Amino acid sequence: MKIAYGRVSAKDQNPERQLIKFRALGVEERNIFVDKQSGKNFDRPYYQAMRLMIRAGDLIYLDALDRLGRDYDGIIREWQYITQEIGADIVCLDNETLFDSRKFRAMGDIGKVLETQFLSILAYVAEQERKKNRQRQTEGIEVAKAAGVKFGRPKQNITPEFIRVYNHWKSGAIKAVEAMRELDMKNRTFYRRVKEYEQSFGGEFSKYEELSTN
Template sequence: MLVGYARVSSNEQNLNLQLDALETAGCTKIFSDKLSGTQKNRPGLENALSHLRTGDTLVLWKLDRLGRSVKGLIELVETLQVDEINFYSITDGINTSTPAGRFFFHVMASLAQMERELLVERTKAGLAAAKERGRVGGRKRIMTPSKLEAAKKLLREGMPPKDVAQNLGVSVPTLYRWCPAASKEN
C-alpha cells in the first residue's frame, strides 16, 4: 500500500499540488498537516506512520515536507527500514525500495554521523582551549568577590538581607547562597 503525506507550513498555504501528486503516484491513503516542519507534534504524520505496515511505502511530494533537519529525516527513514517500510520522494526521485535509494540513505546517514562526531570533537577542542586561557564554562558569576565583601560588611552593620540584595543587584536567594549567615539573621 502507498501511504501519502503532505505538509504546508501555515493555514494560508494550499496542499493541492502535493495532494494531486500523491494521488497520481497511486496513494490509497493520504494524510496532511498545516503546520511548520519544526513542530514535533504532527498529527497527520503520526496518522500516516500508524497506517504503515511491512512492505508499505510512505510517499512524499518532496523530502523537505517530512522535516527540516537531515538528522531527523534520516532517523525516520532508518526507523521505517527497520520495520521493512519503504520511502519514496516524488520530486527528489528517491525510493528506498531500490538499491540506489537505499544507498543514498546510507550515504546520508554516514555524513550525518560524521558531522555529529566532528561537532563533538570541535566542541571538546574549543572547551579545552578556553580552559587553557583560564575561562570556565557557564554564565559569569553575579556575586563577584567585591560584591561578596560588600554584602558581608552591610550585613554585619545590620542592614536587612532584602536591602543588601537590592543594593548589590542580586536576588535574596543568591545572597543567601553566598552568605548563608544572612538567612539566619532574617
C-alpha cells in the same frame, strides 16, 4: 498534503531561512513544524506532532537531511517509517536530486533496497561530520582553557552593598525577601552568595563594615 519540518539547534537561532523555502513551495503555515533543539534524538515536540499527522500520499519537505536528525540509526528508521510504513514521501531541498523518495518509489521493490543502502551511506557521513564538529569543539575548548579563558557564568563579587544588606538581614533589621529585593537577587542566588561570603570571609568583612560605619 504538503507538510514541512524545520529545525535549528538552539532557541536563539532563527529558522526563517527554512520557513521561506517552505512557504515558497506552497506549504500552509499550519502544516509547518519547527523545533528549536538538538537533533541528537527524535523526542522533539513538533517533530512528534508532525509524525502523528502524516498520512499515505503526503509530501514532507526538509531543508536538509540533518534537519531530520543527527543520529545515524534514527535517520534511517524515521525515513523508512515515513516512506515505507506510512506511504508518504520525503524531499530534502538542499539536494533534491539525491534525496527524493518519490524517485525510489517509482522503481518498485528494487527502489526500496537502493533507497536503504543510499540513505545508510549518507546518514553515516552526516553522523561522522557531527562527531568531527564535536571533537573540534572539545579541542577548541581545551586550547582556550590552556590559554586562560574561563567558561561558565562569571562569579559575582562580594560588594560593599551586599555586605551592608547582609548585616541588616543578619541583625534582624530586615527579612530575607527584603534583602533580596534590595540586591535584586533571586532566592537561590542570594543564599548562594551568603554561603560564599560566610565560608570565604567568616563574617570578618561583616564586622569590618559595622566598625567602619560607626
